[in-house]
Amino acid sequence: MHDSMAIKLDKLKNRLSEIETLLIDSETVKDIEKYTLLNKEFADLRPIVDKFQEYNEVSGLIKDANDILESDDEEMKTLAEDELKEISGQPELLEQELKVMLLPKDSADDGSAFLEIRAGAGGDEAGIFAGDLFRMYSRLAEREGWNLDVIDIKQAEQGGLKEVVAQLEGKGVFKVLKFESGVHRVQRVPETESQGRIHTSTCTVAILPEVEEVQDIAIDKNDLRVDTFRASGAGGQHVNKTDSAVRLTHIPSGLVVECQDGRSQHKNKEKALSLLASKLKQQEVESQQESIASERKILVGTGDRSEKIRTYNFPQGRMTDHRIKLTQHNLDQIMDGDIKSICDALIAENQLAMLSQLESE
Numbered sequence: 001m002h003d004s005m006a007i008k009l010d011k012l013k014n015r016l017s018e019i020e021t022l023l024i025d026s027e028t029v030k031d032i033e034k035y036t037l038l039n040k041e042f043a044d045l046r047p048i049v050d051k052f053q054e055y056n057e058v059s060g061l062i063k064d065a066n067d068i069l070e071s072d073d074e075e076m077k078t079l080a081e082d083e084l085k086e087i088s089g090q091p092e093l094l095e096q097e098l099k100v101m102l103l104p105k106d107s108a109d110d111g112s113a114f115l116e117i118r119a120g121a122g123g124d125e126a127g128i129f130a131g132d133l134f135r136m137y138s139r140l141a142e143r144e145g146w147n148l149d150v151i152d153i154k155q156a157e158q159g160g161l162k163e164v165v166a167q168l169e170g171k172g173v174f175k176v177l178k179f180e181s182g183v184h185r186v187q188r189v190p191e192t193e194s195q196g197r198i199h200t201s202t203c204t205v206a207i208l209p210e211v212e213e214v215q216d217i218a219i220d221k222n223d224l225r226v227d228t229f230r231a232s233g234a235g236g237q238h239v240n241k242t243d244s245a246v247r248l249t250h251i252p253s254g255l256v257v258e259c260q261d262g263r264s265q266h267k268n269k270e271k272a273l274s275l276l277a278s279k280l281k282q283q284e285v286e287s288q289q290e291s292i293a294s295e296r297k298i299l300v301g302t303g304d305r306s307e308k309i310r311t312y313n314f315p316q317g318r319m320t321d322h323r324i325k326l327t328q329h330n331l332d333q334i335m336d337g338d339i340k341s342i343c344d345a346l347i348a349e350n351q352l353a354m355l356s357q358l359e360s361e
Contacts (some may be wrong), residue, residue: 108209109175122201127160139337148168188314
């Protein structure tokens, strides 16, 4: 292990001890905000310090075993050789795990996210595919125990969707889905195709981290135009009789968001404001990323929403993620929401890229 890494881990170990002392201090307990922040820091540091302790213990065992091999006690030397066989290679694995744990954290990883799916090229087929993708992410949400709340939905012909915006609430939603943004391409034979020819259609997916506090993003009320209208989606007679749907236009940026899910105009405005805040925050992040793109490229792919990231080939039952050259032949399961392994592979690849970047600096 490099000295710089060991020094950093020792500092984290000392910081954890410091936090443990503060958490039992009566003055800290009275300060709810400080106590909450310290608890979160403690939860973040504990696994790293535990892993460092494990690394030190294994390294110590290897050193002791090697010392015994230099002695004259044949019986002890045999035991030491057996122990070395068992634990050799463990320090390298633990060190690699520690490197990953020390990578810069995305503050949005633990939180919820907004999902946007828009039909692209391909006419009716693109709309049908947008509906298929929405079902895929909905089934993933069910598997992961996330809450899915539709904010805006626009139906297309043939039972598909022109676009859908949904809020996915749960721990770690953004971390799992952050690499889903981009162009998703489908290749299949439409039901209306009499010649059996394969058509190619596309949809654009965007994943936006939810802003924890809308107040964190400065939105001047004078910069907003608020329009109310009658919801156009399914919802029975009620939605057709009241102007409960809300459209917010942020004049300086030109961003427009709509929410027509709930019956309450106030609730719809609240959700639309939260989505607008996330979009404005994302604009800030993308602007920062562009400014350092020439020096550092650590995300899987470019992160550009216009980038073609994945192809779903129905005739061959195959899914290919072009960024990490991953191909799977279980398309039925994937379309039923079984995509966690794909998301995990993208996260792992991104971590490797970040490690490589850091080690080259």
